[in-house]
Amino acid sequence: MHAWQFDRYGHYSEVLHWVERATPEPGPNQALVRTVAMSLNFPDLLIIQGLYQHKAPLPAVPGVEGVGSVEAVGPGCKFEPGDRVVGFSHSGGTLADYFLVDNHNAWPVPDHVSDADAAALSVTYGTSYFALEHRAHLQPGETLLVLGGAGGVGTAAIQLGRAMGARVIGCASDATKLGICRKAGAQEVINYRSEDLVERVKELTGGRGADVVYDPVGGDAFDLVKRCTAWEGRIVIIGFASGRIPSIECNRLLLKNMAVMGLAWGQYVDRGSPLVGAAQEKLYGMLKDGQISPILYRTLAFADVKQGLAMLEAREVYGKIVVMR
Ligand SMILES: NC(=O)c1ccc[n+]([C@@H]2O[C@H](COP(=O)([O-])OP(=O)(O)OC[C@H]3O[C@@H](n4cnc5c(N)ncnc54)[C@H](OP(=O)(O)O)[C@@H]3O)[C@@H](O)[C@H]2O)c1
Structure with a gap:
């Protein structure tokens, strides 16, 4: 071959x-x-x-x-x-x-899923679904902040966040990518290269901060979002596309009753978790209903x-x- x-x-x-x-x-x-x-x-x-x-x-x-x-x-x-x-x-x-x-x-x-959609769906939507549903327990009405919002996992997170009833803020580094965040369903967007991320998040949330932060970028972006996460907020670590693994002071977690959690979708697959197959079926259903679309x-x-x-x-x-x- x-x-x-x-x-x-x-x-x-x-x-x-x-x-x-x-x-x-x-x-x-x-x-x-x-x-x-x-x-x-x-x-x-x-x-x-x-x-x-x-x-x-x-x-x-x-x-x-x-x-x-x-x-x-x-x-x-x-x-x-x-x-x-x-x-x-x-x-x-x-x-x-x-x-x-x-x-x-x-x-x-399933027959209703095209080859291209099937190829595009498992890793990115599986990751974002597990992150938002299984790890962060995103609730309707909560604010979801998505870093790298125009990327593979980011667009999936925005679409799924909207489908779960959240108010979604998409972050990206240029105007074209911000347009993609909006196309994916973000109600608000922030250019985290040219705007003050912390101030903008506070502005958009009435000073409260984001309830759930979806972070596939890490590095400097993480250093900022840890300062604009809400009381009882959850930051889900997805990856480090920026190239730097950041860290957080534990007193922030204590004072704000915050949580930082990891999500590695492939670990659920490797461990043979039945949640993965159930999530695939759920995602194919959402695709059929038009709630998500790669x-x-x-x-x-x-x-x-x-x-x-x-x-x-x-x-x-x-x-x-x-x-x-
Ligand atoms: N945990 C898991 O289960 C899981 C599953 C799949 C992927 N991942 C990880 O998630 C991350 C994103 O994956 P992806 O497939 O969505 O990638 P992608 O489509 O390339 O998106 C990555 C986004 O990160 C942003 N970014 C910031 N700094 C960057 C840099 N120095 N180089 C490249 N991109 C940069 C870019 O958006 P802006 O230009 O707008 O900043 C880009 O859109 C990767 O680290 C990947 O390993 C984790």
């Missing part, structure tokens, strides 16, 4: 190559999936550099999310050949003609994966990049 492969860790422009490699064989509880659509995610950049929490054994194929039809199954597999499925793999593997999934990290895709920045051909990674790296992407095979 053909695949994008790296033999050593490094920058994708140097180490990622289009190669012919052996098609994997499904073992017990596994299915071999013939890829139709894949999505690119920020972690792909980290995985190829060996900087992600999961290191793929070399030579490795990147890509954590893919959609396709089941070609062959191993003993005990929950799928049948011909099933249309979406699969997730922490250590990569989907940017290939075929990829393997296990029973715990793949789900059937925003696609580009749909690329399989040969153009490196261009897509360059777009992610340049911070120009809004929503998702989907690759069609």
Whole structure:
């Protein structure tokens, strides 16, 4: 089969190559999936550099999310050949003609969901759904502040926050991205590059601060939002796209009865949590009802994966990049 492969860790422009490699064989509880659509995610950049929490054994194929039809199954597999499925793999593997999934990290895709939507939905919406519903317990009428609001997980968080009845403030670094935050459903937007984030949040919340902060950015942005989170507020840590892992003084948590919590969606998948499959079904239902709708920045051909990674790296992407095979 053909695949994008790296033999050593490094920058994708140097180490990622289009190669012919052996098609994997499904073992017990596994299915071999013939890829139709894949999505690119920020972690792909980290995985190829060996900087992600999961290191793929070399030579490795990147890509954590893919959609396709089941070609062959191993003993005990929950799928049948011909099933249309979406699969997730922490250590990569989907940017290939075929990829393997296990029973715990793949789900059937209903007919009403397009290949592109299925490829764009699991990681970003799964992450944002778990963050807002399962971790932060976002309530109708609460204010949700979304950092990196035009990004993959950010647009999903804005849409889900609105669907959950919150008042959503989207934050982004330029006018185009602020427009995307509004398109996703944010009632208010803040340019956190040019505006005073703390003052604007206080202004928009009558001095109270945001009840829930969704943070995939970290770094300087986190240093600011910890100063404009409401009494009994919750900050959900999603990632550190800015490149810096921040910290917080515990007295802030005490004095404001605040909580800072992490959310790593892939950990629920790896631990075989039944919540993941239930969330997938819930999200497909919300898609059908028009409550959510993935925003696609580009749909690329399989040969153009490196261009897509360059777009992610340049911070120009809004929503998702989907690759069609
Ligand atoms: N916890 C989980 O389960 C989980 C799941 C998926 C992703 N993540 C993490 O969440 C983060 C965002 O992922 P994503 O797929 O949404 O990425 P994305 O689409 O590239 O969005 C990231 C956003 O972060 C902002 N940003 C701020 N500083 C940046 C920088 N130096 N470089 C790039 N972007 C920067 C950008 O918005 P502005 O330009 O508007 O600031 C960008 O839109 C990543 O750290 C990723 O690893 C975590």
